[in-house]
Amino acid sequence: MNALLAALKKETLLFLRDWHALALLFIMPMVFIVIMSLALQERFGGSDGLQLNGQLHDLAQSPNSVRFTRELALSSHLKLNSDHGELNQQRDLFALTLEPGFEESLAGENRQAGATLEFAAELGKRERTLISAAVREAFAVLNSTLLAEEMGYDRQYAEQEFLRRGFVATREHSALANIDPTPNAVQQSVPAWLIFAMFFVAVPLSTAVISERHNRTLTRVKTFGATTTLIYAAKLTPYFVINMLQLALMLLLGNQLLPALGAEGLALNVALTPLFIMGICTSFTALALASLIAALASSTEQATVTSATVNILLAAIGGVMIPVFVMPPVMQAVAVWSPMAWALEGFLAVLVRGGSWTAIALPATKLLLFASTLMLLAIALLKRGTQDG
């Protein structure tokens, strides 16, 4: 027990004094999560938080144009101003001009358009559709209200009789229903970059093993009676703790820091135990991969390059860098072979779809089987390496 504690203390001290490893395992994923969450928040996921800036020019200045403007401002997706600048992604995405003949067009007294809608050239089809729908809805509400008023009724009557609000009932499906909602930017970025960072323990772990092998510290440790099991148990345990710290820290970052920076927060009112089980399975896989690289590489340079390359490849095909659901079918078929994709699948099942034990069973099993295979291979190679001198 003394020996294990001494070895654990040594490994912990060595890791805490390795600033490069600390930065790689903690700072790197935090930076990635913040950047990717903010950069992609309007690119994928639901439109709940979507806000599109646009200009509104009321050339009519009539009572109904003012009412229309007020109606349009109620849309949660549009943010209006009265500027006259160029339309582009950095500033305003659209411009709506209420023409001088707005009242006449509204009353059907002329056939000319009462309003003109212009879009920034680079604006996507999805956003254009959303803006048009919001403008049409405002017109529909205004028209219906005017009609109701003419008949001596109010807006509520217009909404009930003409707009038939409530005609379409909406019902939220539970996670168990056969739907697969796509994650928003935060729900995608936090687990994706967390998994990426967890696998990066391969760099400090494999290089530490190789340098100890080269400077014969491992040999010496064995002459002090330490068994191979003790040496590797002491080496892997701190990295497992580090993986768990990464998990807790990145979830907190998503939940607390990202909303403060203007992104959507990561909702953590999910089943946390399955989430941590996924973290444990991911950590086992990362540690097994690191051990295999340590057993195979013959120099620290080789271990660093191999670890980084393998991680980046697994991340690229596993949906860390580009989400699997936006990949073409061929790449989606390739993605199923990456352990990072299995880990991400498990995390998303809990974070996005509110899943629990059954939802993580398959990805967790895949990870554990893969980790066991890699670890057995690593142990066999490390034992053989001892006899090879």
Added chain:
Amino acid sequence: MLSLERVSFAYRKRQACIDGLSLSLGAGQTLGLLGPNGAGKTTLASLVTGQLTPTSGQILFAGKPVCLGQQGIALVPQEYAFYARLSGRENLMFFAGLLNLPKNEQQLRVNRALASTELAAYADQKAGTFSGGLKRRLNFAIALLQQPQLMILDEPTANVDPQSRAFLLGTIAKLKQEGVAIIYTSHLLSEVEAIADKVALLHRGKILLAGELSELLAEDHRYLYIQLAQTAPATWLDALSMQREADNWYRCSMQERRHSPGEIISTLEQKGADIRQIRHGQHRLEEVYLRALADAEASL
């Protein structure tokens, strides 16, 4: 204390790198293990520490076969086998912790090791910031924690200043006086000559030369060295069992007592040799070593 009986070892599917080696070492004795790079010195050290298992033969320590983590055997590798990001004391505490001793005994051994190697003043500095000499001392201090009966030192003074070398050799001499058996490998033969009682020269996994150092050096007195003005023809070499060395020096063996020095000189003069210098073997270990290797290579 240590006995190797016809020990052989080969890495998987490769040629044997230790081949039928037999050695013995008693308490307080120092064996200088010599040999060129690749001769099998490190493999032998790994066998004695139980890191490797002989493919045949046996290694006995205190009458029992050695095993990995054998108590009483300490290794000082040629490399700085400690952690640069830990202080000297943290390194020692870690290795002491591996011995599964009570906390106060660990502390006691660490303090003793620091005192023996005069490292106490530097104990709390990171080992990576130590000079070459201090690193060698720390490497040595770690082995002292095991309170060994047999210590294997693999080039313990490589790349150190003369002061640190003298300190380490002095510490080794003290251990020897305390009854610790030592296997000492070094390319600095003057060091081996200064501290070894026995010498073994390894070459391609076999012992080329072994014995008490004093006897090996005395053997060398049985040669006569003659420098001629001219190059001796092959007939002279055969007739007088002479071997050519550098600068027209010739070594004549007197071990088989076939020729006395007087006979050799008069025979050479009769053959018209112009003798410039004559001396008896006064060679050091280095020359014994080089000659034995040259003979071995020539006989291949």
